């Protein structure tokens with residue numbers, strides 16, 4: 347409990363390193379990220395780890411194994427935040443990693459432990475997420491390095507300004523001896539709270555489709571245009587939005603959101619000529635996600651057609667579902683049971699660094715209950731008892747993995 351309270355105090359302290367006074371905002375390699383690194387590096391060094399910052403701005407710490415030739419387990423999460431953020435999204439996973447090293451109290455395991463604090467996951471500064479973890483899987487490519495923020499500063503220039511060398515990005519890739527990746531993260535949703543459970547195990551990170559639709563009607567006078575002669579873009583888009591909600595409700599576990607709506611010309615006495623709306627669609631099955639996307643496209647076309655409107659659409663993102671490693675999922679469940687809790691397997695509707703790392707190494711995620719389901723808000727919180735359970739579960743999992751014959755086999759292969 348003392349250690350758990352310390353984890354919470356540390357997360358709150360890190361939240362004070364911000365680009366804005368009075369709220370938390372920490373984007374890719376902004377000056378407060380340096381303070382954040384310094385603070386965490388002090389804790390890690392005291393716990394017996396060697397700390398570096400790679401060329402993509404990720405904090406990387408290594409806690410050696412019993413033998414120098416042993417492979418490593420990677421623990422991590424992200425250190426960047428959204429604007430007006432809470433103190434736990436991402437940061438908690440890194441601080442839990444630090445606390446697990448401290449809890450080992452110098453004890454060495456048959457594998458080393460690397461703790462990673464990723465420089466960027468949220469996509470706030472450059473509009474593209476996962477810059478930090480992409481570097482570990484060798485996907486921080488030229489196009490991404492040249493991408494610019496709102497002030498015209500490229501990813502490459504931001505790296506240089508932070509005192510790092512972009513030419514060394516290839517050296518940020520995962521060590522060949524990495525056995526697996528494990529991430530602790532707040533759930534950011536209401537499921538565990540509703541079940542009255544402190545911890546959950548992610549089985550799959552949901553498939554995601556993002557699209558933009560533009561309904562093109564005809565702007566005209568609100569007083570002189572009879573109802574049957576109108577081509578009202580707002581009415582058409584609204585009919586479709588209600589259908590999106592109804593469709594999503596008819597598929598278990600599907601979530602569909604129209605999060606943006608912009609109408610032109612936007613005057614009280616003018617029929618809307620154009621509406622731009624976005625669609626965000628998520629489900630654990632790629633097939634269902636794609637099927638519903640096709641259905642909603644067809645529906646939009648039909649509605650536009652019936653009302654004499656044109657329709658334009660583009661796909662902004664098409665991300666397949668990512669399965670977590672079945673062996674690690676089982677081990678995480680076993681660890682949760684061992685500490686006297688009931689594990690709950692769940693789908694993560696949000697994307698996480700684990701999704702990127704899973705391209706190269708077996709990955710797993712453990713969720714902590716989010717009180718009120720609140721995240722991406724200063725009211726984001728976590729219970730001290732749940733953090734204590736997460737630490738207990740993490741230690742149990744490390745011990746299980748240290749004595750697992752399956753992992754021994756993987757260690758020989760690594």
Ligand SMILES: [Zn+2]
Pocket residue numbers: 424435436467531
């Ligand atoms: Zn996060």
